[in-house]
Amino acid sequence: MQDWSKDPELRVQHLTMRFGGLTAIGDLSFDAGRKQITALIGPNGAGKTTVFNCITGFYKPTEGMINLRHADGTEFMLERMDDYIITQKAKVARTFQNIRLFSGMTLLENLMVAQHNMLMKASSYTIGGIFGSGKFKRAENEALERCKYWLNKVNLMDRADDPAGDLPYGAQRRLEIARAMCTGPRLLCLDEPAAGLNPRESDELNKLLLSIRDDHNMAILLIEHDMSVVMGISDHIVVLDYGRKIADGTPAQIKVDPAVIRAYLGVEEDEDPGENIVVAAAPAKVAKVSVPRVVVQKRVAKKPVVKKGGRK
């Protein structure tokens, strides 16, 4: 038994999601370990974001169970909960593939909105807040301190009063992570946090994620195409293709897994000798995946030589 299955933060069992006749996820089971970074990878359209949407309640799964167990033993059945309840009660926070910041609000306001539920309670559901109760003021100061902490952590302190829409792309990604952390989560789900980042920025992102895992004892679930991020920081990788799990293991195991290589590079069915040579070279190419900065992003782009595709 792998160490992430001993006491998992998140246990996904037999998860299936169908949209009409299309099975986006088929019978997917995996565990995400406590205080571990679990990466969910796979070619485009493999169903990774659908898994995220099921975990965070934006989709109701057709079948299967999603269990969340906190370190103190409280358990949640996420497949039965509404999206906002999952964040509020089960303490799961997420970011989005296409960044969803409140662009007309300042950075500070973005982080304050993330602490809505805590502040709402402290303001006695607005009534105490209107009259400026001491309890609300204390809670507000506390919330501001938390904002400052996370702004410092993501290096955006000097832009705290600027509108979020003015930030460059990389900073918006970092702010979205900071905003998710301000909800006080136990499990953080990041949907392609390194997309569109330059090498230096994705190095910083690695450091940030490791610090979130180690200093805040968080479980992180990560969708990523940037292999330098995936291989550099994950403790555990789950590989999806066409909605099914094709591999599950440590980065070292995944790198040499034949099914993964096949999914990313395709298999050869053609008899053309010229193309056979390309396929023979394929494992060597995959070995290079561990080298930083090799981004395996597009199935199409990676296998133009294969005529019939790897499957079917």
Added chain:
Amino acid sequence: MSGPVKDTSVSSEQGAISWFDLVKDLIGTAILTMLILTPIVTFKTTMNQGVLFIEDRWVQSLLLTAAVVIGRLLLHLFVWHKPPSTAAAKPVVAKAPLSESLAKYVAPAMLAIAIVLPFVLHQVPSWDKRGIDFMITILIYIMLGWGLNIVVGLAGLLDLGYVAFYAVGAYAYALLSTIYLPLWFGPGVVPWAFYIILPISGLLAATWGVILGFPVLRLRGDYLAIVTLAFGEMIRLVLINWFSFTNGPQGINVPKPTFFGLPFKDEPGGFAAFFGIPHDRIYSYIFLYYVILVLALITYFATNRLRRLPIGRAWEALREDEVACRSLGINTTTTKLTAFAIGAMFGGFAGCFFAARQGFVSPESFVYIESAMILAIVVLGGLGSQIGIVFSAIVIMGAFELFREFGAMGHAVQDGLMYVLPDAVVSGIGSLFTGTFGALYGLLPDAMRNSLAGATTGMDPIQFRMLAVGLAMVLMMRFRPRGLVTRRQPTVFLKERKSVSSDLVAEGHG
């Protein structure tokens, strides 16, 4: 004459034009204008007893030329370039937009004006009651605008049926003050009815806000707008047709509010008698003015306070991105419902005041166009901006009243001027106006003058007010599509409060 014109277009890119070029350009303009005018204005043929004469009209064509030259000069000075001397002397300084640097002083200044206004108007004899009444109308619309601003401007939910809550408030006052309060507590309660019913009408309207809110929670944008529109019409149709309850289209006469129990009447227990001053209807107007001023200010400060509380921030976040809100654990259902309820509550207060001030309510006051007017005020003011709403309410309602009382307004202005300026100056200004317009009118060709006279006979300016408001809206949307005040003030800051450009602020998706 293309030479000078070309010159200016080149130099305009450099931002300045020399005086020499300017004069050259103007002389060219004058010559060109004269050439064009010569055949069509200067010489005129007249038929006299079968003989054709040529009549020359040099004065008219010179006047027209002067107008063209002056117009071009103004364009040079204010549109195409600044005058060379000032352009050279002024260093380019990156300044905050004027609206922003002024914003600090605008609100207190307007409040001060609002407080002293009745006393100023009191001094203009022919327009005191009418003027204060007009200000009351504007304040009602400002208050309604601020209430709707919570729903549309902050939470980004398009509500076309806001007048329904206004109607709920008005009918709450009408029905409770005439039937139910006297029935339950005896007739002695009637003088106090306004003060008792004011909070109740707000609560009732808020309840209706929630009732409207529930079915439309899942709707966005156009769909939400249609349902709210239908809701507004439903309330009005119920008021018309439920004859036994609301007295239908005949409406209800309601008691006027009292000064804490003292009626504004010329009688022993009245306001004037109590304070030992001569009776004058103006006191009632001044009292109503301050009541609505206080109500509007409550709306203003409550909204400002709510914006800085988690609920207000959640409204704005909802306008920015609903999905992100849910991902942060915000219950968007209750957030939307509170926005509807609190917006409706202020509409209910305003409705209660409206009924009390009119002394009469009927479904006619709550037609769809009222909703559209309030929404126009909010949109023109700049979504989410409270000061902008004040300006747009003054502009829109002011324009409405202006058309309604064209004649009276002119007399009032004259009266007002008489009060400050010596008589001779006022009559001088008057004759200047009539003189100018008369001269311009005289310049028009006969046919045009006749048709103009035909068209304006029996013309009622009131019929043009929707046209004028519509035109104003079109122009606004062309030149300032985000409204008068387009910058959003953040609700919390660490070092300095920097306003956010409207380019970044979302309009909401319903």
